[in-house]
Structures are given as structure tokens and as C-alpha cells.
Amino acid sequence: MDILYTAVATATGRDGRAVSSDGQLDVRLAFPPALGGDGKGTNPEQLFAAGYAACFTSTLGVVGRAAKVATGDISVTAEVGIGKDPEDGGFAITAVLRAKLPEHLQNETGRKLVEQAHAGCPYSKATRGNIAVELIVE
The missing domain is CATH 2.20.25.10 (N-terminal domain of TfIIb)
Known part of the structure; x- marks a missing residue:
């Protein structure tokens, strides 16, 4: 790379x-x-949440422009949780990404853009298969 x-x-x-x-x-x-x-x-969870939210928002904009879809004002809120890992008894994190999209994207198009952003976001790539990530379109 x-x-x-x-x-x-x-x-x-x-x-x-x-x-x-x-x-x-x-x-x-x-x-x-x-x-x-x-x-x-x-704390590390807040810092990770801020970084993930910023990166995902940026990637969502890139995906929208590539698809020639006017995304307008978008924001992403990342909720990063920490808890006991049932597999090894240590700690593990989870993430929920809440993509706030304009009303005209509160549909299948918006959902597809969010899924494409999740496929391409560097944070999503780094965590894929390692932590549970839930995507929510609002």
C-alpha cells in the first residue's frame, strides 16, 4: 500500500x-x-467513535458523489460500546452507526449508499469481522 x-x-x-x-x-x-x-x-471509546463517525461521513459523501446522488447535509453518529467478551472473558467493543440523511434519501437509495460506505470506509474495513457493527438510516 x-x-x-x-x-x-x-x-x-x-x-x-x-x-x-x-x-x-x-x-x-x-x-x-x-x-x-x-x-x-x-476515553478510547469516545475517540474511536469520533474517528469512525468522521471517516464514515466522509466515505458516505464520496459514495454519494460517485453514484451522482445529491446527499445534501449528512451526519453520522457512532455509538461505541464496551463490554465483556463472552468468548474469552476479556473486553470487546461494538458499534452502531446512525446515518442521518435528508428526507429524499430515507429510502432504499439511502440504505444502499450507507451499505456502500460501510464496504469502503477504512474504519469499517479495519473492524470487519472483528466487531459487530449495526447500520441505521435515520
Whole structure:
């Protein structure tokens, strides 16, 4: 693969800091209260949700343009859950992607665009077969 860009970030732990090499990202990390923490910082699930939502939204726009479909204003909300993995007793994540599409795409065309975006989104490709991902068109 011809790498076009590489993001670099360093974390000092799940209860610490995460900083990108260019300084654009510098966040305190904390366990959420649901996992026994104080919640006074972001967490890997929130960061993953933000990245996945941004990437999927971008891919959905690309898919729409390729299909010559005016997508208008679209947004994607990613809900990333963490829980116990029944297979090994460790932790695992799940994702729900809620694609908010304009009314004219609240149909089979919109659903197909979302499915095509899921096929092509780099985050979807990276997680395919590894985590459960539910697609919802709103």
C-alpha cells in the first residue's frame, strides 16, 4: 500500500494523556464512571467513535458523489460500546452507526449508499469481522 499520511499519537495509559506528534490532539484520558473512573477525561471509546463517525461521513459523501446522488447535509453518529467478551472473558467493543440523511434519501437509495460506505470506509474495513457493527438510516 502506498501510504499517503500517517497519524502518530502516544498515550500514557487509559488513565493518563494522549498526545499527537503534531500537538493538535492533547487530551486527558480517564475511565468513564460506568467502568469505575471519575470521567474527568475522554476515553478510547469516545475517540474511536469520533474517528469512525468522521471517516464514515466522509466515505458516505464520496459514495454519494460517485453514484451522482445529491446527499445534501449528512451526519453520522457512532455509538461505541464496551463490554465483556463472552468468548474469552476479556473486553470487546461494538458499534452502531446512525446515518442521518435528508428526507429524499430515507429510502432504499439511502440504505444502499450507507451499505456502500460501510464496504469502503477504512474504519469499517479495519473492524470487519472483528466487531459487530449495526447500520441505521435515520
